Amino acid sequence: MKTFLFYTLLSSTVFAQNNFQKLENFLFHKPDPGMTTEAFVLWHDGKVVYDKYEKGDEETLHLLWSMSKSISSFLLGIAQDKGYLKISDPLIKYYKTEIDKMPKDQKLHYSKLKVDHFLHMASGLDWNEFYEADPFNSHVVNMLYAKTLGDVASYVLQTPARHAPGERFYYSSGDTNVFMDVLKKSLPKEQQSTFPWDWFFNPMGIEAIFEMDGSGTFIGSSYAYMKTKDLLKLGLLIMNKGEYEGKRIVSEDYINYAINLSPYQKERCLEDSYMTYGAQIWLNHKCDDGRVPFKDVPDDLVMFLGHGGQSVFVIPSQKIIAVRIARDVHKALKKRKYTLLLMESLGIKELEK
Amino acid sequence: MKKLILSFFILVFIGVGFHQYKFSVISLTKVPKLLSRMRAKEFCTCYFLLEKGEDYCLKFVLKGYPQFDFALDKVAQKVTFSNPIASTTAQVVEKQYGCRLLD
Numbered sequence: 001m002k003t004f005l006f007y008t009l010l011s012s013t014v015f016a017q018n019n020f021q022k023l024e025n026f027l028f029h030k031p032d033p034g035m036t037t038e039a040f041v042l043w044h045d046g047k048v049v050y051d052k053y054e055k056g057d058e059e060t061l062h063l064l065w066s067m068s069k070s071i072s073s074f075l076l077g078i079a080q081d082k083g084y085l086k087i088s089d090p091l092i093k094y095y096k097t098e099i100d101k102m103p104k105d106q107k108l109h110y111s112k113l114k115v116d117h118f119l120h121m122a123s124g125l126d127w128n129e130f131y132e133a134d135p136f137n138s139h140v141v142n143m144l145y146a147k148t149l150g151d152v153a154s155y156v157l158q159t160p161a162r163h164a165p166g167e168r169f170y171y172s173s174g175d176t177n178v179f180m181d182v183l184k185k186s187l188p189k190e191q192q193s194t195f196p197w198d199w200f201f202n203p204m205g206i207e208a209i210f211e212m213d214g215s216g217t218f219i220g221s222s223y224a225y226m227k228t229k230d231l232l233k234l235g236l237l238i239m240n241k242g243e244y245e246g247k248r249i250v251s252e253d254y255i256n257y258a259i260n261l262s263p264y265q266k267e268r269c270l271e272d273s274y275m276t277y278g279a280q281i282w283l284n285h286k287c288d289d290g291r292v293p294f295k296d297v298p299d300d301l302v303m304f305l306g307h308g309g310q311s312v313f314v315i316p317s318q319k320i321i322a323v324r325i326a327r328d329v330h331k332a333l334k335k336r337k338y339t340l341l342l343m344e345s346l347g348i349k350e351l352e353k
Numbered sequence: 354m355k356k357l358i359l360s361f362f363i364l365v366f367i368g369v370g371f372h373q374y375k376f377s378v379i380s381l382t383k384v385p386k387l388l389s390r391m392r393a394k395e396f397c398t399c400y401f402l403l404e405k406g407e408d409y410c411l412k413f414v415l416k417g418y419p420q421f422d423f424a425l426d427k428v429a430q431k432v433t434f435s436n437p438i439a440s441t442t443a444q445v446v447e448k449q450y451g452c453r454l455l456d
Contacts, residue, residue, distance in 0.1 A: 061403055145390040149454050211451035
């Protein structure tokens with residue numbers, strides 16, 4: 001009996017190692033060119049099943065860069081839940097003086113914009129999001145390194161229009177900072193500098209840093225910081241439809257809205273980007289014509305993505321959350337391959353159709 | 354006729370020269386300022402918030418380019434990066450609000 005138990009235990013250990021070996025090789029030992037993984041945590045069906053830290057540990061703080069956008073989206077959702085604003089609000093409600101002073105064409109464009117257009121990167125502004133390619137002519141570089149001294153949103157709102165509101169998707173950090181400024185304006189003064197902690201970080205036990213511009217608007221596009229262990233909680237929030245440890249953080253309605261295909265991407269699905277997009281969250285959502293960004297990968301895959309390849313991947317239907325801390329060169333991680341390996345390591349080889 | 358053609362070319366030459374001068378002045382002032390801002394902000398984040406150490410953070414922000422002047426005030430949690438044309442300071446405002454550029 002003892003021998004039987006020994007071999008059973010041994011074989012299950014070997015099996016477990018083998019399960020994650022392929023994934024570990026891909027992440028740490030034989031990565032694709034340009035990939036550097038510093039830490040990785042895999043959660044499945046209620047517990048962490050695998051983790052590995054090449055640099056730092058679960059307490060290490062990270063600058064989230066664009067993953068901050070998803071937190072900003074949650075904060076906007078909470079503000080709506082609490083009745084401070086509506087994402088369907090017209091922009092002019094918050095910037096009447098500024099829009100009134102604009103030249104005629106620009107005024108017409110800005111008068112048609114809603115907060116929701118910014119939430120879904122569909123403001124139609126002629127924005128330049130390049131970093132490395134041409135940093136000295138980049139709106140985003142100028143915004144982050146020059147305009148943060150003052151009022152970032154007013155800088156973005158000087159941008160002329162390129163497309164009609166809602167017509168095209170264009171990934172813009174400027175759009176995020178505009179709705180973060182709207183959020184600030186919608187709140188009583190005493191809440192304007194504390195709401196991310198009061199509504200989100202503290203109830204979830206997250207130790208975070210969130211930087212502001214000179215006017216007190218949180219730089220929601222780029223400058224939130226969180227620890228590795230807390231990144232997992234972002235995934236749990238999606239998995240539990242806005243609840244964390246039984247506490248309601250964001251309404252289920254808002255979570256559903258945020259992880260569904262942008263209403264402005266329906267007609268030009270996968271034409272302006274290779275993945276689908278929700279409310280500041282990347283998706284593998286099916287287009288209306290049946291096309292999907294990553295074939296054979298569940299279409300409920302939700303991705304929080306930040307500069308350097310850091311990410312949180314969530315697949316609610318498979319109860320999977322994967323946190324990856326990385327220092328990749330641009331787009332080095334093949335997301336379909338990575339997701340399929342995550343599933344394979346957990347013994348999920350084929351999708352249930 | 355010769356005079357007219359010559360005047361035309363002189364005007365074009367002056368025009369192009371002025372444009373280049375204007376562009377150079379913009380580049381000479383804007384680019385070094387932007388570089389000092391990027392370095393100050395990134396170093397402040399790397400050193401004071403992410404606590405990665407002075408050598409690592411300097412290497413990270415300079416990315417192999419030469420450094421002219423750098424002043425680190427650990428007590429005031431402040432860092433200044435300067436080059437011959439521009440200088441920028443970044444400081445930790447409050448731990449939860451991170452770093453902010455001061456100029």
